[in-house]
Amino acid sequence: MRPPVVALTMGDPAGIGPEIIARAFAEPGFSEENRVVVVGDGARLERAAALLRLPLRIETVSGPEEARFRPGSVDLIPASRLPADLPFGRLDPRAGDAAFEYLRRAVGLALEGRVSAVATAPLNKEALHLAGHRYPGHTEILAELTGTRDYAMMLVADGLRVIHVSTHVPLREAIELVRPERELAVIRLAHGAMRRIGLESPRVAVAGLNPHAGENGLFGEEDREHIAPAVERARSEGIDASGPWPPDTVFLRARRGEFDIVVVQYHDQGHIPAKLLGFEGGVNVTVGLPFFRTSVDHGTAFDIAGTGRADHSSLLAALRLARELAGAQEEDRQKKRRG
Ligand SMILES: NC(=O)C1=CN([C@@H]2O[C@H](COP(=O)(O)OP(=O)(O)OC[C@H]3O[C@@H](n4cnc5c(N)ncnc54)[C@H](O)[C@@H]3O)[C@@H](O)[C@H]2O)C=CC1
Numbered sequence: 012m013r014p015p016v017v018a019l020t021m022g023d024p025a026g027i028g029p030e031i032i033a034r035a036f037a038e039p040g041f042s043e044e045n046r047v048v049v050v051g052d053g054a055r056l057e058r059a060a061a062l063l064r065l066p067l068r069i070e071t072v073s074g075p076e077e078a079r080f081r082p083g084s085v086d087l088i089p090a091s092r093l094p095a096d097l098p099f100g101r102l103d104p105r106a107g108d109a110a111f112e113y114l115r116r117a118v119g120l121a122l123e124g125r126v127s128a129v130a131t132a133p134l135n136k137e138a139l140h141l142a143g144h145r146y147p148g149h150t151e152i153l154a155e156l157t158g159t160r161d162y163a164m165m166l167v168a169d170g171l172r173v174i175h176v177s178t179h180v181p182l183r184e185a186i187e188l189v190r191p192e193r194e195l196a197v198i199r200l201a202h203g204a205m206r207r208i209g210l211e212s213p214r215v216a217v218a219g220l221n222p223h224a225g226e227n228g229l230f231g232e233e234d235r236e237h238i239a240p241a242v243e244r245a246r247s248e249g250i251d252a253s254g255p256w257p258p259d260t261v262f263l264r265a266r267r268g269e270f271d272i273v274v275v276q277y278h279d280q281g282h283i284p285a286k287l288l289g290f291e292g293g294v295n296v297t298v299g300l301p302f303f304r305t306s307v308d309h310g311t312a313f314d315i316a317g318t319g320r321a322d323h324s325s326l327l328a329a330l331r332l333a334r335e336l337a338g339a340q341e342e343d344r345q346k347k348r349r350g
């Protein structure tokens with residue numbers, strides 16, 4: 012089967028997005044393994060390729076149907092016309108607005124069924140806000156543009172998968188979000204995502220919020236009042252859920268093979284172990300959308316943007332996962348059609 016077509020957004024054009032995209036396309040065998048169409052800015056991509064001394068051809072296309080996926084060339088849907096001298100590594104509302112537009116265009120293509128999945132290079136949240144797009148990040152934009160109510164951020168890193176009850180909110184608010192309904196929704200999303208990647212009966216561990224998962228109320232009530240009932244309810248639905256487990260050991264246990272995925276209670280509870288284990292090859296997946304969206308797990312790295320030092324491993328991993336997930340979905344559909 013041919014690889015599914017993936018729309019890849021350039022992210023903030025002042026960040027490392029253009030560089031990591033140029034590096035990925037220049038990898039030997041990239042066009043044999045991938046069918047990727049970039050939504051972004053041709054001049055920025057050309058500048059990044061020149062900076063890295065990569066002989067890439069940029070082919071402008073009006074849609075994925077025109078893309079030819081030839082080795083050594085990038086099929087690009089132009090979605091901004093930024094000044095050629097826009098500096099790398101600086102906050103700029105024009106770049107924030109462009110990043111938003113790339114995502115909006117890619118989501119449109121996915122909803123129209125013209126691409127099978129969306130992958131994203133990083134956007135800068137401050138630049139996004141400076142441009143008037145007041146979202147915490149891609150995830151919430153994607154949810155709004157697709158009308159999705161229940162969604163969650165999953166990180167996949169070396170031997171570990173985590174999925175978040177909350178992400179970009181102040182820590183005080185994150186504690187308020189630990190409620191049975193949201194816990195149950197995320198356990199169900201975790202179960203569904205693991206089934207999608209082919210696990211028959213996924214083992215979903217739920218991390219506690221407090222030290223030692225509250226130790227029966229000694230160190231906080233949220234674990235037994237809000238998390239435990241959701242785990243029970245999930246179990247009554249036939250999901251192999253367990254917890255709340257002490258957060259300091261649940262990741263170790265998952266990595267040793269006891270669990271397939273860990274539901275985590277707030278941003279850093281999941282991000283710290285995932286990034287520590289697999290920053291280079293880590294992938295962020297939005298679970299719950301009508302299509303798959305994968306992303307690099309790192310940010311815009313303004314401190315090194317335009318220097319040619321950015322590593323593109325996370326982007327390659329995000330594209331790999333997008334094509335595997337979308338490919339598996341396509342195979343499912345074909346099986347169903349055949350009866
Ligand atoms: N998927 C996305 O769109 C993400 C966006 N962000 C956004 O990016 C902006 C900057 O975030 P930071 O917290 O500074 O994190 P960051 O990931 O951009 O940078 C943290 C450190 O890691 C290094 N780094 C990051 N990616 C690298 C790569 N590919 N190769 C080599 N070194 C790399 C940077 O140079 C820096 O020292 C923020 O606006 C943040 O919200 C952050 C994470 C993900």
Ligand SMILES: NCC(=O)COP(=O)(O)O
Nearest residue numbers: 147148149150151295306
């Ligand atoms: N901490 C992950 C991050 O900032 C990426 O968020 P999103 O843009 O994928 O919603």
